[in-house]
Amino acid sequence: MVYIAEENRYSDMPYRRCGNSGLKLPAISLGLWQNFGANKPLQDSRDMLLRAFDLGITHFDLANNYGPPAGSAEETFGSVYRSDLSPYRDELLISTKAGYYMFPGPYGEWGSRKYLLSSLDRSLNRMGLDYVDIFYHHRPDPDTPLEETMGALDQAVRSGKALYAGLSNYGPEDTLRAYDILKSLGTPMVIHQPSYSMINRWIENGLHDVLREQGVGSIAFCPLGRGQLTGKYIDKIEAESKSGNSSMKPEAIEPARIAAFRKLEDIAKRRGQSLAQLALAWTLREGGVTSALIGASRVSQIEENVKCLEQGPLSEEELREIDSVSAVIKDIPW
Template sequence: MAYLPEQNRYEQMKYNRAGRSGLKLPAVSLGLWHNFGGNDRLENGRAMVRRAFDLGITHFDLANNYGPPPGSAEEMFGQILHQDLAAYRDELIISTKAGYYMWEGPYGEWGSRKYLVSSLDQSLKRMGLEYVDIFYHHRPDPDTPLEETMAALDHIVRQGKALYVGLSNYSAEQTAKASAILKQLGTPCLIHQPSYSMFNRWIEDGLQDVLETDGIGSIVFSPLAGGLLTNRYLNGVPADSRAGGPSVFLKSDQITEDKLAKIRSLNELASERGQSLAQMALAWVLRGGKVTSALIGASRVEQIDDNVAALSRLDFSAEELHAIEEILAK
């Protein structure tokens, strides 16, 4: 049977404006870094993307190197688009990125105009698209002039291959410089994608101020700290967990007794709020309205349901916020 999305999907989701732009993003977006590559089942990927859209998640985040192997996440998403979502393309925000290694030779990574334009052309072909909604430079290039990289992003928008541009993993200082160049070119930076969680708060030290001043939105990845801020590690490291095997997200030596004690205390507080630990962690990164969207990863449909349910309780009392700070400071 042909896929038909839930008719009430937009009634369930909260949407936030990205900076001072005209674009709104769902408070929870779906990332396709892992579990959507060549080593994963297409039907499981289809089920997760369809369920996400049913819940009002309109933003699907990819990159040229997502998989594994690199490129395969875009290929799988292209199949899902063709099979299920082609009729709803204008309801979707699809993003991709370039910056990490993709092919041999001197033009296969970083931030040259040559690499960025070529990479996006490859991404569009893999997904079967004429354009993406957001195209990011995935990481700063220490050798290519920032002016060249930003001019390439401007060029891509003027070509009609992307509607908006963004930055990822840029520091506060780098973001301010890049934003100024993009404004001068006439293609302002829409959004920044940094890592952010209770255990990783670097964006509070300057970057959020730059984003607010320049009217740039933010979508944060790893809001659950690679899975630490879930119930998976309350009793140690399970053998079938990310940290229990070869993972790029989480290493077992990151899970100290001190951190486990914090996780258990945070879990108790989440239970008092009527939430899972993951739900409270997502609500926490969205607190105060500084973060436009929290980017989640999932390996099964149930995780998406649980994460989106966090939006039913986004408020924190002053006492709860103080208790969280005390737990994290121990």
């Protein structure tokens, strides 16, 4: 069946200007990190991508090593792009990254010019694209001069293989240095992609100020705390605490931590939201980030997450309550 996008796909999704640039991001973006690899049915990935676009999610975020196996998420996206989304290329915002381990040998990770530019070529080939909209350096490289890494991003943009340059996982000092280098080269840093959630607020210790002062946009990955800010997680840790034979870390199932999660869930219920929806609304609050980057393993999760936009903004009282509750929650992986 030939895919035809929903006519009203832009009616409900807000689009936010990315820093001082002309680029706009949907409030909710879709990341293809874990559930779009070759180990998943292609039809499931297709259903999620097309439903996301029908809901106004124009931004699809990838990286060279997403899968599993590495590279297969880009291949999956490329397959759906060729079969369904290619007529809408000018409506799509597609990003990819390089920086983490991708292939063996001395040129298969980190931040050298050789690795970044060859990785971008491979990504374009896997997706069947002439260019990506955003190309990120995925993590800082302690051994390669920052001038070389930023020079590679500049070359990617000047070659036409990327429209915008961005960073991910950089701290405030390195971000400011990278910003200055890119500015001197004439290729502005448009966006930063950090991890950020109610229970992981590290960007508030300097990075957020740097981005705001320099006019750089932001997109948060793991806004649901790697699944911790969901009812499923709360039920699991509560059950584990009662079992007497828990497989989780003791600090994960402390009574005070469970109680704090339940209080967040109560705040969400008062707003007519799930905890996940509350977490996304918090991430997107005024003074938060430009876009929240969600993951998904099924269509219903995308639909539920987008519904976070249906409620009004969080009140000052709700924000204060969330701050007081979330401050006692340690960010502990599953």
